[in-house]
Amino acid sequence: MSVSIFDSFLTTPDMIAVFDDQAIVQGMFRFEEALARSQAAEGLIPEAAARAIASVCNAQLYDIPALIVAGRRAGSLAIPLVKELTRTVALYDKDSATHVHWGSTSQDVIDTAMVLATREAMRLLDTGLESLAAQLLELASRHLDTPVLARTLMQPAQVTSFGFKLAGWAAPLVRARARLREAGARALQLQLGGAVGTLAVMGGQGQAVAQRMAGQLGLRAPDAAWHTQRDEWVRLGMEVAVLTGSLGKLATDLSLMAQGEIGELAEPSGGGRGGSSAMPHKRNPVSAMIALAAATRAPQHGATLLAAMGQQHERGLGNWQAELAAWPQLFLSAHGALHALNEAFGGLHIDSARMLRNIDALHGLVFAEAASIHLAAAIGRPAAHELLETLTREAAQSERDLAGLLQEAVSADKQLAARIDLDELAALFAPVQAAAPARRLAQEQLPALRRALAS
Structure with a gap:
C-alpha cells in the first residue's frame, strides 16, 4: 500500500508497513501455501504438489507493481497473483501447477490476507x-x-x-x-468458501481443509464463508x-x-x-x-x-x-x-500553579454554588440564593473576590453572623x-x- 506524503505525516512507519503492498501480497501467498498444505493433508492434492506450491509462495519472487497493474485490468489482485504463482510452479513441476488455488476464489485470498x-x-x-x-x-494518581x-x-x-x-x-x-x-x-x-461460498469443489472435506488452514495461519475457523x-x-x-x-x-x-x-x-x-x-x-x-x-x-x-x-x-x-x-x-x-x-x-x-491562577482569576465565582448550599442550610434556600445573586454580581463588576464580599456581608448581619461560621465559609473557597x-x-x-x- 502506497500512501501520500500527507498520509505518512499523520501515521507511523510501523502501521504503513502492516498494510504495504508487499505485506498484503505476502499474506495472499500465505493463504495459498496454507491451502495447498491443508488440501494435501486431507488427500485432495498430492503432497508433492503442496511442497512445490509452498516453495514459491514468497512475495519477493514476484513483480508486485506489475501484479497491481494487472489486477486493475482483471478486477482483482488475486487473479494475476494466482496466474503468476501457477506459472512459477509450472517452471519446476507442470503437474503440481494444476493444483494451485484449487477450489478457492479470489475473495478468499484477499480477505484472508487482510485479516x-x-x-x-x-x-x-x-x-x-x-x-x-x-x-x-x-498521571491521574499523581494529580488527585x-x-x-x-x-x-x-x-x-x-x-x-x-x-x-x-x-x-x-x-x-x-x-x-x-x-x-x-x-x-x-x-x-479465515475466509474460505470457493466460488459461491459452498466449498463445493472440495466435497465433504471442505470444512476439514478450513480447520487445518485456520490452525496453520493462527486464525479462527469460520462457521461458513x-x-x-x-x-x-x-x-x-x-x-x-x-x-x-x-x-x-x-x-x-x-x-x-x-x-x-x-x-x-x-x-x-x-x-x-x-x-x-x-x-x-x-x-x-x-x-x-x-x-x-x-x-x-x-x-x-x-x-x-x-x-x-x-x-x-x-x-x-x-x-x-x-x-x-x-x-x-x-x-x-x-x-x-x-x-x-x-x-x-x-x-x-x-x-499546576497556572491552574490555580486561572481559578483565582475568576474572583471566587466558581465557588458560588457551594457557598449558596452552605448558606441555605442556615438561612433557607431563597434567602441564600438572593444574597449570592447580589454578591456575585458585585464581584463580577468590581473584580473583588466573592469570598471577601461574603465574609463582609455575614459579619455585617448579626443574624447571619450568629448562624454562619466564617472559617467554614472560607474553607468553601479553597480550591483543594x-x-x-x-x-x-x-x-x-x-x-x-x-x-x-x-x-
Missing part, C-alpha cells in the same frame, strides 16, 4: 493503547489533589481534580482496548473508529488547555518540535494536531464500511472493493493518533477542598481501571 494484516495492526493498536492508558492512569477548572460549553464552570480529568481521559481507552480484543476475536477469521456477511468485520472497524473519536476528544482537551491564554498544559518541546520561526513564543500542540486530524478522517472511513455492507448476493460489486480501500485508513489514522499522544503524555508539562469530591471519585475509579488494563 492477517489486521491482526498485526491490532497488535500495534493494543500496545499503543496500553502505553497511553498506563501513562494517563499514572491538583485543582483545575472544569469547563462546560467552553466556559469555566467549577473546580475539579486534574486527576479526575485524567481518569476520564483514560477510561474510554481502557474500554476500547477490551472491546477491540473482543471484536478481533470474532472478526479475525463470510463473503457478503460483513457484520463482524465491520464491527471491528467501527471499534477502531470509536477509539479514534476518543483519542480526538483527548486531543481536543489537551489542545485547549495548552492554549497560551490558558497555559495549564504543554506538549514536550525542543529539537524543532512545535516551534515557529516567525513566532518564537508559540508552542504548537503537534501531537494533538495529529490526533485531531485522525478523528476528523475516521468518520468518513467508518461510513464507507457501513455503506459497503449492502453487498449483492454472494459477491459484492464495487462495495467490497470500496471497503478494502477504506479499511487500512482507519488503522493508519488510529495508530498515528496513538503514537502522537504517547509522545505528548510521555513528556507533558503540567503547570473544592476538588475533593472529584478526587474521591477518581480514587474509586483508578483501581478498577488499572485492573482492566492489566487484564
Whole structure:
C-alpha cells in the first residue's frame, strides 16, 4: 500500500508497513501455501504438489507493481497473483501447477490476507493503547489533589481534580482496548468458501481443509464463508473508529488547555518540535494536531464500511472493493493518533500553579454554588440564593473576590453572623477542598481501571 506524503505525516512507519503492498501480497501467498498444505493433508492434492506450491509462495519472487497493474485490468489482485504463482510452479513441476488455488476464489485470498494484516495492526493498536492508558492512569494518581477548572460549553464552570480529568481521559481507552480484543476475536477469521461460498469443489472435506488452514495461519475457523456477511468485520472497524473519536476528544482537551491564554498544559518541546520561526513564543500542540486530524478522517472511513455492507448476493460489486480501500485508513489514522499522544503524555508539562491562577482569576465565582448550599442550610434556600445573586454580581463588576464580599456581608448581619461560621465559609473557597469530591471519585475509579488494563 502506497500512501501520500500527507498520509505518512499523520501515521507511523510501523502501521504503513502492516498494510504495504508487499505485506498484503505476502499474506495472499500465505493463504495459498496454507491451502495447498491443508488440501494435501486431507488427500485432495498430492503432497508433492503442496511442497512445490509452498516453495514459491514468497512475495519477493514476484513483480508486485506489475501484479497491481494487472489486477486493475482483471478486477482483482488475486487473479494475476494466482496466474503468476501457477506459472512459477509450472517452471519446476507442470503437474503440481494444476493444483494451485484449487477450489478457492479470489475473495478468499484477499480477505484472508487482510485479516492477517489486521491482526498485526491490532497488535500495534493494543500496545499503543496500553502505553497511553498506563501513562494517563499514572498521571491521574499523581494529580488527585491538583485543582483545575472544569469547563462546560467552553466556559469555566467549577473546580475539579486534574486527576479526575485524567481518569476520564483514560477510561474510554481502557474500554476500547477490551472491546477491540473482543471484536478481533470474532472478526479475525479465515475466509474460505470457493466460488459461491459452498466449498463445493472440495466435497465433504471442505470444512476439514478450513480447520487445518485456520490452525496453520493462527486464525479462527469460520462457521461458513463470510463473503457478503460483513457484520463482524465491520464491527471491528467501527471499534477502531470509536477509539479514534476518543483519542480526538483527548486531543481536543489537551489542545485547549495548552492554549497560551490558558497555559495549564504543554506538549514536550525542543529539537524543532512545535516551534515557529516567525513566532518564537508559540508552542504548537503537534501531537494533538495529529490526533485531531485522525478523528476528523475516521468518520468518513467508518461510513464507507457501513455503506459497503449492502453487498449483492454472494459477491459484492464495487462495495467490497470500496471497503478494502477504506479499511487500512482507519488503522493508519488510529495508530498515528496513538503514537502522537504517547509522545505528548510521555513528556507533558503540567503547570499546576497556572491552574490555580486561572481559578483565582475568576474572583471566587466558581465557588458560588457551594457557598449558596452552605448558606441555605442556615438561612433557607431563597434567602441564600438572593444574597449570592447580589454578591456575585458585585464581584463580577468590581473584580473583588466573592469570598471577601461574603465574609463582609455575614459579619455585617448579626443574624447571619450568629448562624454562619466564617472559617467554614472560607474553607468553601479553597480550591483543594473544592476538588475533593472529584478526587474521591477518581480514587474509586483508578483501581478498577488499572485492573482492566492489566487484564
